[in-house]
Amino acid sequence: MSPTARPTLLDVARAAGVSRATASRALAGLPSVDAALARRVRDAAADLDYRTNTAARALRSGATGSVALVAPSSELEGQGGPFVGAPLRGATAVLFARSVQPVLLLDDARDRAPLLRHLTSGHVDAAVVVLQRESEPLFTELGDLPLPVVFVGRPRAAMDDALTSVDSDNYGGGRLAARALLEAGRRRVATIAGPSGYAPADERTRGFRDELAAWDVHPGPVVHGSFSMSSGASAAASVLRRDPAVDGLFAGSDLMALGALRVLAAGGRRVPEDVSVVGFDDTVVAETCDPPLTSVRQPLRELGARAAELVLDVLRDPGAAPQHVLLPTTLTTRESV
Amino acid sequence: MSPTARPTLLDVARAAGVSRATASRALAGLPSVDAALARRVRDAAADLDYRTNTAARALRSGATGSVALVAPSSELEGQGGPFVGAPLRGATAVLFARSVQPVLLLDDARDRAPLLRHLTSGHVDAAVVVLQRESEPLFTELGDLPLPVVFVGRPRAAMDDALTSVDSDNYGGGRLAARALLEAGRRRVATIAGPSGYAPADERTRGFRDELAAWDVHPGPVVHGSFSMSSGASAAASVLRRDPAVDGLFAGSDLMALGALRVLAAGGRRVPEDVSVVGFDDTVVAETCDPPLTSVRQPLRELGARAAELVLDVLRDPGAAPQHVLLPTTLTTRESV
DNA sequence: CGTCGGTGGGAAATCGATCTCTGGCAGGTG
DNA sequence: CACCTGCCAGAGATCGATTTCCCACCGACG
Numbered sequence: 001m002s003p004t005a006r007p008t009l010l011d012v013a014r015a016a017g018v019s020r021a022t023a024s025r026a027l028a029g030l031p032s033v034d035a036a037l038a039r040r041v042r043d044a045a046a047d048l049d050y051r052t053n054t055a056a057r058a059l060r061s062g063a064t065g066s067v068a069l070v071a072p073s074s075e076l077e078g079q080g081g082p083f084v085g086a087p088l089r090g091a092t093a094v095l096f097a098r099s100v101q102p103v104l105l106l107d108d109a110r111d112r113a114p115l116l117r118h119l120t121s122g123h124v125d126a127a128v129v130v131l132q133r134e135s136e137p138l139f140t141e142l143g144d145l146p147l148p149v150v151f152v153g154r155p156r157a158a159m160d161d162a163l164t165s166v167d168s169d170n171y172g173g174g175r176l177a178a179r180a181l182l183e184a185g186r187r188r189v190a191t192i193a194g195p196s197g198y199a200p201a202d203e204r205t206r207g208f209r210d211e212l213a214a215w216d217v218h219p220g221p222v223v224h225g226s227f228s229m230s231s232g233a234s235a236a237a238s239v240l241r242r243d244p245a246v247d248g249l250f251a252g253s254d255l256m257a258l259g260a261l262r263v264l265a266a267g268g269r270r271v272p273e274d275v276s277v278v279g280f281d282d283t284v285v286a287e288t289c290d291p292p293l294t295s296v297r298q299p300l301r302e303l304g305a306r307a308a309e310l311v312l313d314v315l316r317d318p319g320a321a322p323q324h325v326l327l328p329t330t331l332t333t334r335e336s337v
Numbered sequence: 338m339s340p341t342a343r344p345t346l347l348d349v350a351r352a353a354g355v356s357r358a359t360a361s362r363a364l365a366g367l368p369s370v371d372a373a374l375a376r377r378v379r380d381a382a383a384d385l386d387y388r389t390n391t392a393a394r395a396l397r398s399g400a401t402g403s404v405a406l407v408a409p410s411s412e413l414e415g416q417g418g419p420f421v422g423a424p425l426r427g428a429t430a431v432l433f434a435r436s437v438q439p440v441l442l443l444d445d446a447r448d449r450a451p452l453l454r455h456l457t458s459g460h461v462d463a464a465v466v467v468l469q470r471e472s473e474p475l476f477t478e479l480g481d482l483p484l485p486v487v488f489v490g491r492p493r494a495a496m497d498d499a500l501t502s503v504d505s506d507n508y509g510g511g512r513l514a515a516r517a518l519l520e521a522g523r524r525r526v527a528t529i530a531g532p533s534g535y536a537p538a539d540e541r542t543r544g545f546r547d548e549l550a551a552w553d554v555h556p557g558p559v560v561h562g563s564f565s566m567s568s569g570a571s572a573a574a575s576v577l578r579r580d581p582a583v584d585g586l587f588a589g590s591d592l593m594a595l596g597a598l599r600v601l602a603a604g605g606r607r608v609p610e611d612v613s614v615v616g617f618d619d620t621v622v623a624e625t626c627d628p629p630l631t632s633v634r635q636p637l638r639e640l641g642a643r644a645a646e647l648v649l650d651v652l653r654d655p656g657a658a659p660q661h662v663l664l665p666t667t668l669t670t671r672e673s674v
Numbered sequence: 675c676g677t678c679g680g681t682g683g684g685a686a687a688t689c690g691a692t693c694t695c696t697g698g699c700a701g702g703t704g
Numbered sequence: 705c706a707c708c709t710g711c712c713a714g715a716g717a718t719c720g721a722t723t724t725c726c727c728a729c730c731g732a733c734g
Contacts, residue, residue, distance in 0.1 A: 006459065008719095008720055008721085009720065009721060009722095010720080010721095018683075018684090019683065019684045019685075020684090020685095020720090020721080020722090021683070021684060021685080021686095021722080021723080022682085022683055022684075023721095024721060024722060024723085025682095025683085025722090025723095028722085032681075032682065032683085033682075033683080034682065034683090037682090037683085051458040051459060052720085052721070053396070053459065053719085053720050053721070054395075054401070054458075054459065054460055055392050055393075055395035055396040055401060055719085055720080055721095056392075056396050056689090056719070056720035056721045056722085057720080057721055057722075058391075058392035058395075058396075058689095058721095059390070059392040059393050059395075059396050059688095059689050059690065059691090059719090059720080059721080059722095060688070060689050060720080060721050060722045060723085061689085061721080061722070062689075064391070064392060066438075066440070069441065073426055073429075073430070076418075076422035076423070076425060076426050077418070077419045077422040077423035077426055077637065077638065081413075081414070081418030081419055081422050082414045082418055084422070085413040085414040085418050085421070085422055086413070086414035088413060088441065089410055089413050089414055089443060092410075092441055092442075092443050093410070093443065096442070096443070096451065096455075101403075101440050101460060102440065102441045102442075103403070103438050103439065103440055103441070104406065104425065104429055104439045104440070104441040105429075105433070105439075106426060106429050106430065106433070114433065118433075120388075121388040121391075122343060122388060122390065122391065123391055123438060229625055255625070258625060262627065284621075284622070285621070285622070285625060288566055288592070288595060288622060290599065300414065301414065345689095345690055345691085346690065346691060346692095347690080347691095355713075355714085356713065356714045356715075357690090357691075357692090357714090357715095358691095358692080358693080358713070358714060358715080358716095359712085359713055359714075360691095361691060361692060361693085362692090362693095362712095362713085365692085369711075369712065369713085370712075370713080371711095371712070371713090374712090374713085389690085389691070390689085390690050390691070392689080392690080392691095393689070393690035393691045393692085393719090394690080394691055394692075395691095395719095396689090396690080396691080396692095396718095396719050396720065396721090397690080397691050397692045397693085397718075397719050398691080398692070398719085399719080
């Protein structure tokens with residue numbers, strides 16, 4: 001026996017003076033083992049620093065004890081970082097706590113074949129898929145996988161109800177944004193919306209309008225952008241053309257808000273004195289821009305954590321009905337309103 | 338046999354009319370199998386859509402076929418996103434291509450025990466550890482792990498030579514920054530350095546000074562910040578106090594450069610007309626700030642990829658000598674110089 | 675006092691791939 | 705013609721945990 005040889009269940013069983021079978025049952029916490037014996041086994045295990053061999057367990061039980069975390073590869077490092085990184089963090093923490101291995105798989109939109117092959121090769125028991133705009137097609141391809149899948153994000157309202165997903169309450173976020181502007185006394189407001197047809201963007205706009213309606217305020221012009229800074233800038237320019245007297249602006253993303261801030265400044269408008277601006281996502285740029293941006297925060301980390309919990313639930317009870325969870329958004333107040 | 342039962346090696350062997358052993362050898366590509374037979378086996382495998390059972394292989398061979406990717410949990414979602422996300426992406430791509438599972442483990446600085454337990458429990462064969470400032474202590478704790486570890490980043494110059502690491506050429510980056518300022522005709526330059534004692538920051542400053550020396554230019558004032566925007570702002574203020582006629586500024590991070598830009602603008606200096614500014618890291622803020630920032634780019638993705646390759650090398654040949662790889666930085670030119 | 679329900683625990687099969695050991699066969703040599 | 709060397713492929717052991725099957729033993733009841 002080399003000094004680095006790890007103890008096996010047999011070693012534990014011997015040390016405790018029982019059979020392998022009993023040792024296994026004791027460590028699994030099965031009730032059919034005498035309490036005193038179980039105690040002896042657990043002590044022996046702790047004594048030997050025994051760790052159960054994952055491979056052996058996986059082989060025997062047919063489950064691998066790992067869950068895939070699928071994220072769009074291009075987003076992880078760029079601007080989308082937090083949108084992907086934070087859910088990953090949340091999911092990882094949950095899985096880790098239940099000693100399930102989170103296996104990171106990055107989705108390359110140009111070639112999904114390897115990803116699909118991996119997911120169907122029995123390497124993982126289930127998957128948490130972080131959807132971003134570009135990875136939207138994924139939910140179609142992954143929907144009928146022979147393993148449990150939970151999606152973070154719901155890019156299309158029409159997404160199959162049979163799919164389990166967790167998403168931010170974008171609608172509620174839109175309402176929060178509207179309320180912030182309204183409570184600041186703004187009544188001539190405009191919307192720089194995200195791309196239409198993309199459910200989260202549409203939901204934000206819808207929430208915004210509904211809240212305005214509840215206050216009997218006219219929704220003003222709505223211009224669509226692509227979430228980027230430059231699209232926000234041109235949208236803002238278009239808004240100013242349509243209504244030069246605008247005093248409140250809701251942007252569907254922080255980057256678009258940033259573009260708008262530039263245009264407003266160039267046009268001689270002061271923020272927040274002349275125009276109030278609310279962004280969405282509460283990212284770094286909201287903190288670092290000038291003035292710092294009031295923004296709607298998405299519970300990104302919780303999204304991932306909740307998705308991981310759901311996936312573990314499904315693994316425990318495969319019959320569970322698909323769910324569609326919405327987590328609340330909150331408003332982070334800074335100086336732009 | 339249920340319809341979902343996956344084919345085993347035995348099924349493949351039967352279909353090819355050989356024994357399990359031969360099938361195994363054929364699929365492993367061992368030369369001791371007749372070419373025609375090997376071909377038959379491979380065809381049968383493809384035909385049945387056979388995938389080798391990871392658990393069984395792991396159990397038998399003693400290796401798990403997975404490598405841990407350790408990243409500081411707090412950085413993944415915040416500003417540090419790209420610094421962590423990009424190496425992760427690079428490493429994942431490499432591992433995936435060699436069908437090694439990248440297991441994502443996040444390091445919680447408050448409690449490292451679970452991480453260490455996981456790494457020593459035989460769940461993974463090796464680890465790639467992304468070091469950031471706060472996870473610096475990790476390299477001490479992980480250095481003598483009984484498995485191969487490759488670090489991305491080298492927070493201390495005095496880091497044990499027995500540890501394998503991959504890092505950006507921060508020194509070269511400093512030289513690039515200096516050259517950019519010098520070639521723009523700047524001669525009264527100042528440095529907003531990162532925290533002293535943190536090797537990457539010190540290296541950047543050293544490279545900067547050496548390049549200046551090569552041009553016979555006096556290095557000017559050096560003020561230390563903490564990489565944050567606000568620290569950059571106060572450092573810039575201090576620089577202006579010390580030398581109001583400064584015409585070139587090298588900041589050890591984009592965020593500090595951003596803080597400096599604000600202070601310069603507030604002080605009535607135009608960038609780049611009056612003062613040229615070079616940042617470091619080439620992050621989103623370098624793109625989005627006003628004016629867009631010339632910045633030194635770190636090859637973050639390559640860092641991770643290279644680390645993954647090194648770790649696979651060590652797994653293949655455990656006797657390999659520890660290495661200390663430096664990857665070149667490049668200059669991204671925008672409008673601030 | 676004998677038998678029966680019930681409970682705790684041991685022996686052994688099992689999961690699937692790998693690897694050692696060994697035998698068979700062909701070609702070459704004395 | 706006998707024997708040896710190589711090469712190729714099959715039989716079976718092995719990795720370690722789980723789980724089924726079954727036996728032994730206990731108290732209780734007829």
